[in-house]
Amino acid sequence: MAAPPEPRRIGVLGGTFNPPHLAHLLVASEARSQLELGRVLLMPAGIPPHKAMPDEPGVEHRVAMCRLAAATHSDWLGVSELEARREGPSYTVDTLREIHASQPGDELTFIVGGDMALSLPTWREPEAILELARLAVAERVGARREEVREQLAVLGGVDRVSYVEVPRVDISSAALRQRVRSGRPITYLVPDAVSDYIDQRRLYS
Numbered sequence: 001m002a003a004p005p006e007p008r009r010i011g012v013l014g015g016t017f018n019p020p021h022l023a024h025l026l027v028a029s030e031a032r033s034q035l036e037l038g039r040v041l042l043m044p045a046g047i048p049p050h051k052a053m054p055d056e057p058g059v060e061h062r063v064a065m066c067r068l069a070a071a072t073h074s075d076w077l078g079v080s081e082l083e084a085r086r087e088g089p090s091y092t093v094d095t096l097r098e099i100h101a102s103q104p105g106d107e108l109t110f111i112v113g114g115d116m117a118l119s120l121p122t123w124r125e126p127e128a129i130l131e132l133a134r135l136a137v138a139e140r141v142g143a144r145r146e147e148v149r150e151q152l153a154v155l156g157g158v159d160r161v162s163y164v165e166v167p168r169v170d171i172s173s174a175a176l177r178q179r180v181r182s183g184r185p186i187t188y189l190v191p192d193a194v195s196d197y198i199d200q201r202r203l204y205s
Contacts, residue, residue, distance in 0.1 A: 019198060021194075180198060
């Protein structure tokens with residue numbers, strides 16, 4: 001009888017990725033390195049429940065851009081369409097349960113920014129999220145560890161939280177969309193393949 005496969009350590013980085021940019025890739029890379037993850041999945045949301053979606057080009061475009069962004073790091077970085085294919089709002093707890101159902105042996109780490117970690121108690125079934133996955137908090141200015149610990153203490157999951165130190169890179173998807181609308185370049189802010197995709201399809205123009 002064959003031995004069961006070794007459990008993999010998988011990171012899940014969710015977001016709208018509208019568009020994906022180099023700061024997203026930096027967070028994924030630092031989480032992989034500092035937490036010794038075997039693989040990181042970009043998880044573009046279909047309909048995010050906690051965030052408005054301005055300038056939505058269509059989820060199929062956001063998935064395609066994520067695939068282009070991940071292509072040059074395919075040995076460790078991938079893209080999941082679980083949330084993009086789901087009808088209705090994309091709740092993290094449902095996503096983690098679905099991954100567990102299909103890959104029960106994998107150890108999951110859900111990667112979020114410090115601002116999102118502070119809001120975790122308001123998410124759907126936050127206690128269940130911390131049972132299904134470890135939480136990796138990519139620290140940003142304005143969301144200190146002490147604040148995160150205080151917010152998550154009520155969920156009883158402080159021991160399930162790790163912190164990822166990420167160099168400060170001031171890139172936001174909203175600013176990139178504005179640059180495109182203004183006819184300004186986004187070179188060196190997104191992967192070249194993503195920039196070409198946006199230009200060829202006149203997204204955000």
